[in-house]
Amino acid sequence: MSRLYESWGRYPKVSQQVRVIEWASEPVFDFLSAEPAANRLVLPYGQGRSYGDSCLNDGGWLLSTERLRHFIAFDPDQGLLRCEAGVTLSEVLEFCVPRGFFLPVTPGTRFVSLGGAVANDIHGKNHHRAGTFGCHVTAFMLLRSDGSRVLCSPLSNPELFKATIGGLGLTGLILWVELRLRRIESPFICMEAVKFGCLDDFFELSRTSDCSFEHTVAWLDCVASGRAFGRGIFMRGNHAACTELPAAWQVRAKEEKYQRARQIFSVPCDAPGFALNNFTVRLFNMLYYHKQFPKQVTRFVPYQPFFYPLDAIGNWNRIYGRRGLLQFQCVVPSENNNQALRSLLKSVVESGKASFLAVLKEFGEIESPGLLSFPRRGMTLCLDIPYDGSSTLELMERLDAMVRDFGGKMYPAKDACMSPQSFRCYYPQAVEFARYIDKQFSSSFWRRVKGGL
């Protein structure tokens, strides 16, 4: 069980070397002078939860921040927390939840490093209210390959600040991050789960929920066809105020076990190839959709199962076996009665290739400071596809072309397939961004999509 420096989707397979940074006070790049010139490109690596190749550096070095786990300072009046870039969101939550604070933005897993959160400008279920992670970063320290340490903030080196947010680790190594946390009254969420039978019902739910709920997302059954096409469960919730908690829950709020979640179990090894197939996925989806009998359920839950349902299962990507998985995440305009989304979903269902993990959410309008930030106004669809060779890649190409035609974009943090033309189309700011790349830094993703840049 030696540490594997792969991406979360475990595709593509690459050959790279890893250098673990032990202490932030020690020189980082000295080891490169002993390397042959062709082998000196580096890329920061946090927890490796990106799916495709944006966290991989074939033929080069990864600079792992796994030992940069120190906290630096906390201002409880302002809610400002400063930590080394390897600290995970999980560790931040263990620290701040008992102190009455929460992450301003969180993705679907808490095992993501702060550096990774900035480099991918992650978003969460509350994008329509809070924007992306980068919107709440007040400063960070960037280490460039010439050894210089650059303090970046909206006022200090603002161009580098904007290039690094969503900058996929290409502008340098982030040493520490400071962010503004948000206050909460309890570690619990008041949540509602509403079943919907078709996409029109989803759009209606989304439209009406976003004004009263801070966190909204829908799980979608993307193998169901015919009358069941577009069914799913819409989840919405708010941080529970102390006053609305029943007495029993108020007592629980103090207990330590709600501050830290343990894994239920960890997938010990790669599942065999046949484990995840059309039949098992259909079965799972059917059970999952019907597990909730009433149309709507309202209850209190600790924050962990609401935000991080999959984190309870360690190494869940092993369920996909050694071949790994691809993730498709795009955002498309909602215009024309959500024509784009309907077409995309229809293609996915018709291909018969998707798996049980599909989410749908409407992004809001809050802009991120990041140059290569992904979220924009519209609908985001995110789904896992087991990697099955060329037929999977062909499907991804078709979907990529559809997204391009509809004027949407794809998310680099999840991507293993987009073409250079698509990348230029999705991210016209890439030209501006390229000016800030550190010449010693590169990634498999960047070399794949940069084209002439």
Place this chain on the structure above:
Amino acid sequence: MRRILVLGATSAIAQETMRCFAADGDAFFLLARDAAKLEIIKNDLLTHGAVNVECLAADLVESGRHNSILQQAEASLGGLDMAFIAYGVLGDQRKAEACYKAAYRELNINFLSVVSWLTVLANYFEKNRRGQIIVISSVAGDRGRQSNYIYGTAKGALSIFLQGLRNRLYPAGVSVLTVKPGFVDTPMTQAFKKGPLFVSAATVGRGIYHAAVKKKDVVYLPWFWRVIMWVIRNIPEAVFKRLKL
């Protein structure tokens, strides 16, 4: 509020243990060789709730200074309630087999220098008739085996020394905790292939904290090593000498 002297503060296990004590609002005097690393740890502990953190960059092995450093720590924190010895080195077994100097270095750092510290600490706490000494030993000290017996010797000798010390200091109301971790994922074991028995430094740190608070004598971390080492210890020598553990 406890006033804790930490020898080898840059140890991954020590840092995790100290975070637990910091959450209780304790004060620390940290010792390690590197001042820059100490500064990083100091900020981490203060952020986690430590009420005061003082640092001193010094070579822990140089026994001539142990007494003066102890006095400096005591003066700096206004007294000491606990001493935590967490430094050590895992040498190259094959190299130490070939060359006495390498073996000596390992025994000196892991055992002899620790004895020097324990001498001044035991006398200090005994005089005050209160206090707690926590030392990280290892399951490797429970039985000598071909893969790491030089490290095992140092830790085994240390465990026996601590046993005697516990016995001597009991009437004075001073407790001694011997910590025996199994396989832990830290910079010390970086070169090892990590099997399923490996645990994180955070798990061990929390275990040390809880054992210390409960004033235990010997703790195996995680608990199952107590069972494993009982079996290992009781294998007859005629059988054990043939094994490749």
